[in-house]
Amino acid sequence: MTTDLFGKIPDITRRSLLAGTAAAGGLALLPATVRAQAPQPRSGGTLRAVMPFNPAALDPLTGRNNPDFNALLLMFDALIGFDPQTLELQPMLATSWKFTDPTTLVLELRQGVEFHDGTPFNAEAVVFHLQRCSTYDRSNVKSDLAVVDKVEATGPYQVSLKLKYPDATLPAILTDRAGLIVSPTSVKAAAGGNVDRAPVGTGPFKFVEWQDNTLIKVVKNANYWGDKPYLDGVDMRIVNEFNTAVRTVTAGEADIVLNMSAQQMAVAKRDPKLVAEATPSMIYYTAFLNYGEGPLKDVRVRQAMNWALDRPVLNQVLWGGLGGGHCSMFPSGFWANDPATENYYKLDLDRAKSLLKAAGFANGIEIATFTWADQAAVQRQEVLGAQLAEAGIRLKVTPAQPAQTMQYFLTEKKGQMLMTPTGGLPDPATAYDRQFSATAYRNAAKIELPGYRELMDASMNTFDNAKRKDVLHKMQHFVLENALHLPQFSSAGIIIRTPKVHGFNFSLLQRPRFHKVWMEA
Structure with missing residues (x-):
């Protein structure tokens, strides 16, 4: 395997995140693995979970947003997995992987696995899936496998991927949407190959129904190939x-709610019947900018x-100090x-105004902005x-x-800015490739500024981790110097649950797998 190409992410990732939260109004940021002493796991029961976002699709290739993974990883396994705390790559549907030369990645696949519809998982299924990633007209992962x-x-x-050029990131990409393997039989049977609402994977749970926004x-x-799930099922309610x-948890209508904000955590902390947890996260809040046209084409405006932003204040007001400002x-x-x-x-209003004036906007500027409609997003805006x-x-x-x-x-190229959480890669x-x-x-x-491509290529074809780290630091400076987006603060993964729910792990990427979750009687 080639996990050494990426380096095991140091444990300091977790410790340093924990250290910054001591003054956050008593809201402790806990590692996902730290739990009070609990009874032994038991099988049975249907978990009543709640998430605040309706997926765009349950086909891994056509969805768009990170919260989709709350549902996707119930039903799909990836070719390559990752440790939820360190992000170190681990075997999943591929038992091992190796670059046999700089432009050839060979995957050895797990045997004895079946899709939920009985289709055998094998090299033929993986080839079909990876080709669909690149050729399906509705695929949102074409660039991932470019x-x-x-x-x-x-x-x-055994599957071999021949590359156009060296790319050290490819094994990590196969932990993401492109690596979530869909049954080829289900795709071939669907009209136009559209399985948005009929997901068939190899995961620990099988799809029953999806009622939009409900x-x-x-x-x-x-018949799951790995450790069998403790739960009989999961009912994932959607409450925007x-x-x-x-309140669904408080009222006894749900057992756990995901993707909450600091405000809800503060409320839940006051209820002795609830457990509120925040774990370190790779998700951060930013705004995507269309710097290809209009006023944002001028770097001085960006x-x-x-x-103009006071990021420590944003973190404290909007995230209770749990993130990074x-x-x-x-x-x-x-x-x-x-x-x-x-x-x-850092906050420097005089500098911001001077740059606007130099760009021809002495009287200010209006930016057409899209934002999510939920309460927390409206407050952020x-x-x-x-x-x-x-x-x-x-x-x-x-x-x-x-x-x-x-x-x-x-897609429609409306507006100049989109406020959104992103990351989780x-x-x-x-992360740079997907955004810039x-x-x-x-x-x-849909453009790249001069100097970007050289850094991007170097980050992908450098296999020595120390040298790669240096390249990635240069990329950080390039992105900030050119103000390619509007970063605000890093977040934490927040859940609220009843004490009878055990074994939940949000992971650094806020991509939970529920097969280890169990409930007390």
Whole structure:
């Protein structure tokens, strides 16, 4: 295997995140593995879970938002897994992987695995899936596998990927959407190959139904190849309003609620019948900018926006101090994070106004902005908008559901800015590639600034971890110097549960797997 290409992420990632939260109003940030002494796991029961976002699709290739993984990982396994606390790559559907030369990645596949519809999992199924990633017209992961020139079965349980150029990030990419293997039989049987609402994977749970904006129901996969799930099933309710979501647990209508904000955690902490937990996260809050046209094409306007933000205040007001109030894409202590970048932009209104004036906007500027419509997102927009307004930057805001905002801004090219959480990727080069490369779905401009491609290529074809770290630090400085986005603060993964729920692990990526979750009687 090639986990050494990426380096085991140091344990300091977790410790440093914990250290920054002691004064956060008593809201302790706990490692996901730290739990009170609990009774032994038992099998049985249907977990009543709640998440605040309706997925755009349950086909891994056509969805868009990180919260989709709350449902996706119930039903799908990836080719390559990762340790939830360190992000070290681990075997999953591929038992091992190796670069036999700089442009050939060979996967050895697990035997004896079946999809939920009885289709055998083998090299033929993986080849079909990876080709679909690149050729399906509705695929949102085409850019993830743009490096792949050819995929072929080189044995019944062996797949070889021939690359156009060296790419050290590819194993990590196969932990993500592109690596979540869909049954080829289900795709071939579906009209137009559309399995958005009929997911068939190899995961620990099998799909039953999806009622839009209401419920996703799954049941135990009794034939699961790995450790069998404790739960009989999961009913994943969708409740868009955060406070209402928390009340479902308080009222005994749900057992656990995911993806909450600091405000809900503070409320839950006061209820002795609830357990509120915050764990370190690779998710951070930013705004995607269309720097290919209009006023944001001028780097001075983008820099002015960054100088106008008081990030420590944003973190304290919006995240209860649980996150990191800095402008890095990564949490403090993460191996690819240069600490010098964290305070690259500090609040400087005079500098922001001067840059706007130099760009021809002495009287200020209005930015057409999309934002999510939930309560926490609206509050973020209000606080952020108030800070920007101090520099003469006014936001014209259109709130919508997450999938709609992505459609409007990234597909239909409307507006100039999209406020959104993002991140949650196991390899840092992938984080840059997904957001700033010309082919990236999240890059509304569809352009790359001079100097970007050289750094991006170096981050992908450098296999020595120390040298790769240096390249990634240079990329951090490039992104900030050119103000390619508007980072605000890093977050934490927040859940609220009843004491009878055990074994939940949100992971650094906020991508939970529920097969280890169990409930007391």
